[in-house]
Each structure stands twice: as C-alpha cells, then as structure tokens.
Amino acid sequence: MDIFSTLQDEKARLSPSENRIADILLNNFEFAVNASIIELAEKADVSPPTVTRFCRRLGCESFSDFKVQLARTSYVGMRYLQPEPKSSNPSDVAQDIITKAQNALFLLHRSLDLAAIEQAAAKLARAGMIYAFGSGGNSSMIANELQNRLFRFGLHVTASSDHGMQLMLTAAAKPTDVLIGSSFSGRNAELVRSFALARGMKITTIALTQSNSPVAQSADIVIPIDLAEGNNIFRPTSTRIAYLAAVDILASLVAYNMQPEATVTLRRIKQQLVTHRDGDDRQLLGD
Amino acid sequence: MDIFSTLQDEKARLSPSENRIADILLNNFEFAVNASIIELAEKADVSPPTVTRFCRRLGCESFSDFKVQLARTSYVGMRYLQPEPKSSNPSDVAQDIITKAQNALFLLHRSLDLAAIEQAAAKLARAGMIYAFGSGGNSSMIANELQNRLFRFGLHVTASSDHGMQLMLTAAAKPTDVLIGSSFSGRNAELVRSFALARGMKITTIALTQSNSPVAQSADIVIPIDLAEGNNIFRPTSTRIAYLAAVDILASLVAYNMQPEATVTLRRIKQQLVTHRDGDDRQLLGD
DNA sequence: CTCGTTCTGCAAATTATTTTCGTGATGCGT
C-alpha cells in the first residue's frame, strides 16, 4: 500500500546495489523525491537500469510511478525518521505536534483490525445498555466520548471513570448489555476486574487497548491500538488522537449497523439544535 | 507552500488554457498525479509546453517538480474535493474518517495563529489559577483536556462544563487568574457571559473558537479554529481532533514558558507512575 | 489601425527513462 512499508518488508531480500538505493531513500529522503533517475543512480553508485528494476521490484509501474508513490507517503514517512522535536519555538512545536498526530492517524489506519471493530459495532448497535469505562485523563476522555457519540443514535449508554462504580454497574448489568473499556497502557487492573466479572455474567466485553496486554486478554473483542508512542504514557498526545479516531470509526459503524433508528434520533437532535439556535443551551449539544 | 492553495490563489489570473489544466487537477486529481505531461496536455487540450509554463507559473521548477509537489499535498488535497463517504463498508468508513482527521490537522496547521497561541501560553504559564470552560460533548472534552494537560505542569487549574458554576467561579476569580473557554460553534451565550464578567474584572480571557463569532469577540485572546466542517456541528468528528491538537500545542508552549517548575512536577508524576506500576491506580494518571 | 503584450503551438533540441543485450558472478547438481 505505501512504499515505506513495502521497503521495510523487502529490504532483507534486496541485492547489495538495491540496498544502497534503499539506504538513500531512507536517509536522504528529501534528495530522493526530487532527484531524477540518473541523479539517484549516481548517488547510489549504480546504473539507471538498476534503479528501474528496483522500482519494479517494489511494485511500481515505472520510475515515475515510484516517485509519485514516494512523494505521496513522504508526508508521513519522512518524520518517521526524525522523531525529535526541533526547538521550542512555536512554529516548530506546532509542526511537530501536527506531524506526530497525523503520523499516529496513519499508523492507526494501517494497523486497524477492521473485523474486530465491525464486530464490536454490531454488538453495540444491539446492546440493551452500554457501559463505557475508562480511567485516567486519557481513557476517561475516551469513555465520555463513547457516550457522547453513541447516545446520539438513541442507544442507552453511560460512561464511568470510577472504579467502584464500574464494578457496581457491571454487577447490575444484564447479558444483553455491552461493556466497552479503554486503557492506553493496557494495565488498568480495575478494568480487568470489571471485564472478568462481566465475562462470568456472559456480558460482551470490548476493549480499546494495546494488544496482548492484560486488559486485551480479559476482553471478548479487542480493538487493538498499538502505536510506537503508545508505550510512552508520558507523551500521550498523539496516541490519544488515534484513540479518538478509533472511536469515531467505531461510532460510525455502529450508526450504519442500526440505520433507521439512528437517523430518526439524529434528526430529532438536529431539530432541537436548529430551532433553538440562538440564546439557549440546547445548541451546546454540538458545541 | 502547497500547490493547492497556490492554485486557488492564482486561478483567477490564469489564461484560458491554463484554466483548463487547473480544472483537470481539481476534478481529476488521481489522473493528474499519474499522468505524464503529454497525457495531461492532451486531456486539457493544450500543448505540452503550455503545461510546463503552467507549472512554472505555480512556482515549480519543472513539470516533474510540479508532480512531486502535487503528489505531496495530494494526500490531503485530494479529499478536499470528494468529501463524501464512499460506502458504509468498514474499510471505506475508516479511510474516510482517518483522511478527514488528517485533513483537519492539516488545515488547522495552515491557519494557526501562532502569535495568539504563544501569547495565551505565556499568560497561562503565569496564571494564579486557570479556569477551563466548555459545554456540550465536545467543548467540555476540551475543557477537561486542558485541565488534564496543564495540571501536570504544576499549574492550578479546574475545568467546568456547568454554566452556573462557570459564572460563580468567574465571579470569585482574581485578576491574576486566567479564563480559557472553548466553543466549537462560537455561539455559547453562557460562555460569552462569563467572558464579559471576567473582562469587567480585568481577568484575562482566552477563547478557542471560530473567529468573529460572539465568543471570539468577547475574549481578550482568540485562538481561532476555522475549519470548513467547523460549521457543521453534526459532524464534529474531525474538528474535534483539530481542537485537541490545538490544545496540545498550547500545552506544550505553556510547558516551555515555565520550564523549571514544569520539569520538576512532571518528574514527580513520572516517578509516581514508574514506582507503582503494577497493581495500583496511580498508573492511571497516564491511562 | 497599429503597436505591444500575452497566449499558444510547432518543431527541434535536450534530457530522461527504458529496453536490450552481454558479461561476470554465484549457486547447484553431478
């Protein structure tokens, strides 16, 4: 799908000359996107035909096709390589944060388990009641966000970031209910406890978390979110954005899974907003 | 900086032939990035030299330079034009949401008022107390997020999504305090009221909102966030991600504005997390 | 109407890319 991952996959199988080309792409990206085949060949100390063959091997039609592909992924691929913030000057900080956020979205997209999300969406669309759990600044935001998105479709949903409450809610739940929990670290022991309880009660559990983590292992359906920075809980910035995007995708799929009802409810909400636009609180549903 | 905005700027001044080329770029992007100059020329019913001249006029070295530039922005620019979701199949939905989120980040970056953000960051770093206000699913998330980010630097901050409480908090605030509010629609009348009250009390007010909206007009410092979809409060998906990124940037700049203290506090928080990693709740600060 | 400017395409020149073909190297079965 994108050159950089193909390159990573293939690198081992490349010949020495081709490896030299690959190195230039990786280390000297800026040069590579702007170079002609001859310049690139010279720099890699190979002949132009070798470059053409290299492009073909990577699944491109031709060198120019290759360049287009390269330029297209560059956006993201570039920063892959220089992940350090440049300076504390506002423009660099902004650039850094935006880039990392986009990168996170890119990585999320690539690693998404759509089957799991679709499965989760189907369950949620048919749930009697949905419990959205998450603690800590980030995951509680996700839990709230789930509530914020799902209630609009007419679903019954409550969010909680309180461990004690989570356990009680779980204990009171019915088999038709669904429990969905978020944990960036995957090590929220209390969430695992709620999941275990739910499992014993035959309540479907869905986790948004790192794969293979304790939380993931205790859930029925796992929507894995594995980002490089995911491990660094002190830099949750971009990971959080990926989680949010995952929630968006999930919510959209839930909507598609319940078509008519959702449309009706959404229309009702819209009407509320539109007719009372200025001067009262109801507009704020969307604020 | 990017071809699409240049194109938009220049379009009026282009000659008829060049306009035909521009149309193809805009309507038939996918074709354009992959086409050779000859194919493009044929499709636009012009001669190849005209295409070269067109590229030059847009500030490129040559046609191939142009193609690279085009491909680079394409990622984002493409979807500009086909803003409709393709189908309800999970893969398309995911693609659509991710793309729109990235697009929103891109647009945010382009339109960011860094001076305003820097100014806001300086105020926040020196605030006695920070009040973060926002209502409705989205803005209250932003308010919480501000709290979540800023307290880590040792700042005093509280978030509120309750209008009555917001007024009371404002009324009790001191001139060294800072009030920061978010409103996606820019029409949160209650927030305007708090801002007006704060202004009378010489308390600095910062707004994250649409420029020229009532909320923007009532704040001292405006961090404008103007996205095309921003007006459509029923599709807050990507706008929200832009707001979050803006908060990230703001928070980072606040941290740089208060250097030593922030580092110490952050270190303390880290230590808490690291030493108590498994089995207790404190890890969840970062969850 | 005339001049100057701008837009445009043609054809030639230049440049870039691909193909073809041959050499040398490497690996493998005998």
Next chain:
DNA sequence: ACGCATCACGAAAATAATTTGCAGAACGAG
C-alpha cells in the same frame, strides 16, 4: 571440480518525455 542455470548489473541503443526557441494569433490600449 566442472558445466549449467540463474541472477545481478552496466553499457549502449532505443524510446519517450520534457524543455526551449521561435513565430503566428489574439487581444487590448493608445
């Protein structure tokens, strides 16, 4: 160890793409 097959690679030829220089056409201002 010896052929035989396969592969990697570059030189040169062939092809294709791009740019340049030039000249005619169209348009507008004076």
